[in-house]
Every structure is written in structure tokens, then in C-alpha cells.
Amino acid sequence: MNPEGWYDIPGYGGKYQINFYGRIRRVFKNGKYKELHPFIKKSNGRRCIKLNCKEQVVMKLMQRTFFGELKDGYVVYHKNGCLTDDALNNIGITTRAELGKLTGRKNHCECKIVKLDNTGEIIDFYRSAREAGRKNHMSYQTILDRINGRVKGLYAPDGYVYVKDKDGAIQKAIRRIELENRRETGVTFTAAPDVVFDF
DSSP: OOTTOEEEOTTSTTSEEEETTSOEEEEOTTSOEEEEOOEEOTTTOOEEEEETTEEEEHHHHHIIIIIOSOOTTEEEEETTSOTTOOOGGGEEEEEHHHHHHHHHHHTTTTSOEEEEOTTSOEEEEESSHHHHHHHTTSOHHHHHHHHTTOSSOSSOTTSOEEEESSHHHHHHHHHHHHHHHHHHHOOOOOOOOOOOOOO
16 A cells, blocks of 8 residues: 555545545545544543544544454554554554453553462462452452552452562561551561562
């Protein structure tokens, strides 16, 4: 294809055209053109444009024009993660499952998780917040809120502590558990020594 060329968007009878870079123009009957200007939708950050008074996502228009209809279970996505970069070389095709893995990593859902009991002992390891949530019957967002310090409570609803699988995070959680136990029982515990986990 010609990167400088313009191509008819399917379904509009040649009324609208799009190019390699995701720019869109209106074609008039007298042969003149008018470039249209997409807007960024606040709800999802994507570039959208109104064609025939109906809102369309620019990336979807790129898909329809250059890739055609996709097989069931396949979707288009931005390779570099920038939702406003609709150039053809930045649009890829993948399955919904694979896209979920990609976006999960970007949202830090794929960081390794450690599960601690109320004595500070390591009970289990998980490859991601999603896995930790699934195996412990909680939403992964509940796990993320704890490992990212978004909630004041130390313990998750199941009575365990979840932290990132990092030495500093584990040590900090163990100290918090000790302080919590000390407040509840009034017993003074000997501080745990610094331990380097070498798995």
C-alpha cells in the first residue's frame, strides 16, 4: 500500500477516506476534500470521529479499511500502548485472551505476589494478582489495593496479608504484622532480623 495514499472507508460509498496515519477526510461530489478532526473521548482515551452523525472509533475504522472483518475472538490493539497513535504500523491483531495478558502486565496485575499468615510466615506464592484473587476467591482488584497500599487495613477479607514478592515489601509486611499482634496482645515481640530471600 501507499503510505501517502487515501482509501475509502467501507460502508460509506466513498464519502469518507482514511490514510496510513489514521487521518480522515470527507470527499465531496465536486471532487474537493475536507480533512476531519477526531476528538479524544474522555471515558476511554481513544480517538473518535463522527461520520454521518454517528460516533466511530478511529482504530476500528483503520481495522475495517485495512484488515477487514476479524474472526471471532480476535481484536485490534495499539502495539505501543498509546491509544491516540492510530497509524497502521501501530495496530496489531491478537486474541482477547492474549490482549488481556498484555494489558494485565501494563496495569501491574502480573507482578508476583506473596501470601503471609498472621505470624508473618509465607504461605503461598502467585504469579499475578489475578491468580492470587482467583485462588483465594477474591477479585484481583482487592489484591492490587493491598499490595499498592490503597487500603489502610493490613489483612485481606480472607484474613491473610498479600504483598509483592520483593524483600523490602515482605520485611515491611512482617513488621506490620508484629506491630498489629503487639497491639492486640500487649506482648512485646523480638523484632525479626532482616532476611534475604534467595529463591
